[in-house]
Amino acid sequence: MNHEIAVFRKEHFNAAHRLNNPEWSEEQNREIFGKCNNPNFHGHNYILIVKVVGKIDPVTGYVIDMKTLSNIIKNEILNRFDHKNLNLDCTEFSSLNPSAENIAVVIYNILSSKINPDLKLQVKLYETENNFVEYPAHI
Amino acid sequence: MVYITRIEHFNAAHKLYNPSWTKEQNEEVFGKCANENWHGHNFELHVTLSGIPDPDTGFVFDVKKLSTIVNTYVIDKLDHKNLNLDVDFMHGKLCSIENLVIGIWEQLSPNLPSSVKLHALKLYETPRIYVEYFGS
Numbered sequence: 001m002n003h004e005i006a007v008f009r010k011e012h013f014n015a016a017h018r019l020n021n022p023e024w025s026e027e028q029n030r031e032i033f034g035k036c037n038n039p040n041f042h043g044h045n046y047i048l049i050v051k052v053v054g055k056i057d058p059v060t061g062y063v064i065d066m067k068t069l070s071n072i073i074k075n076e077i078l079n080r081f082d083h084k085n086l087n088l089d090c091t092e093f094s095s096l097n098p099s100a101e102n103i104a105v106v107i108y109n110i111l112s113s114k115i116n117p118d119l120k121l122q123v124k125l126y127e128t129e130n131n132f133v134e135y136p137a138h139i
Numbered sequence: 140m141v142y143i144t145r146i147e148h149f150n151a152a153h154k155l156y157n158p159s160w161t162k163e164q165n166e167e168v169f170g171k172c173a174n175e176n177w178h179g180h181n182f183e184l185h186v187t188l189s190g191i192p193d194p195d196t197g198f199v200f201d202v203k204k205l206s207t208i209v210n211t212y213v214i215d216k217l218d219h220k221n222l223n224l225d226v227d228f229m230h231g232k233l234c235s236i237e238n239l240v241i242g243i244w245e246q247l248s249p250n251l252p253s254s255v256k257l258h259a260l261k262l263y264e265t266p267r268i269y270v271e272y273f274g275s
Contacts, residue, residue: 013267016152016221017181040221043152043179045265085152085176128150128181 002096004120006053009061011073013082016043017098020087023116041085046103047126048077050111053139065118072114100127105136141201142258144187147209147217152179153234155221177221182236183269184213184243185261191253200255212246236264240272248274 017042019033029037037043050073054063084090086098093107104125112121120139126132140147154177155169165173172178173181186209216226222234228242239263248257 012265014178014180016177035219038219038221038225040224041152041177042150042178042219042221043177044150045181083171083174083178085174085178088176089174128148 002055005063007050007066007069008052009050009066009069009073010047011050011070011078012045012047013078014043014045015081015084015086016041016139017086017093018042018072019097019099021097034082041087044127046081047132048073049109049124051122051124051139052119053122054116064115069115072111076114077111080110100125100131100133101135102109104133108135140189141192141199142187142189143202143205144185145202145205145209146183146185147206148181148183149214149220150179150181151217151220153176153222154178155233155235158232177223180264182217183263184209185259185263186247186257187259187261188251188255189258190256198250204239209247212250213243213261216239216246234253236262236270240270244272244274 018038019036020029021032024032050069052064052069056063080092081090086093086103090098093102096102096106104123107125108121108123111123117122122134122136122139124134126134145216153242154174155172156165156175157168160168162175186205188200188205192199216228220226222229222239228246229239232242233242240260243262246261247260251257257274260272262272
């Protein structure tokens with residue numbers, strides 16, 4: 001039972017955002033980000049999959065208690081981002097473009113500070129069914 | 140009679156907010172959906188036509204043409220938009236999916252040829268929440 005195993009918890013949140021670089025002109029932003037730059041925002045149903053890798057605790061049979069993991073994700077991520085405007089309501093993105101890439105890195109950094117450092121963590125974030133990112137790329 | 144369905148999708152921001160109520164009343168009734176700064180969804184629209192297959196083509200209606208019509212009159216107006224602010228046919232309406240599906244029906248039905256009947260619209264706001272509308 002010394003082998004590592006991965007466990008996964010899936011959660012979701014719904015949020016508005018826009019992609020915009022404040023250092024560029026309106027035209028440059030429209031050219032690079034296209035319809036994602038709409039000044040009135042658009043939104044997504046984000047699906048978040050959190051992967052935790054570690055050894056099975058011989059006492060509990062768990063890598064991590066999934067209820068504990070779920071509570072951490074709900075308290076730290078969903079409460080922060082669900083039904084929010086990522087650009088306007090979330091200080092994490094006050095000077096960071098809320099692309100799926102950046103959202104995944106922010107989520108990873110928040111969760112990794114709350115989870116036992118002996119466990120490895122990876123987040124997969126779906127912005128749409130067809131667009132998703134994973135961070136870190138390799139664990 | 141055969142029913143044929145085309146699925147399209149759009150991503151949009153909205154909020155549920157009744158402007159004649161106070162902020163507190165809106166938050167009480169609509170909860171987090173009343174967030175003044177909007178939130179958003181990946182919406183999925185199912186458009187179902189009914190008809191008799193044409194003996195020459197085997198089609199009730201060419202689904203590629205249906206896709207073009209749905210994109211022209213509905214998706215182009217909604218995708219990556221703010222439903223409350225950017226969509227002409229939702230002006231002055233509460234942007235619930237119930238009202239949105241009726242608005243979509245009113246956009247689509249006059250733009251379909253008389254040879255087919257718009258049977259139903261199904262509109263998903265999330266994978267767990269959807270509405271159906273049959274035109275009345």
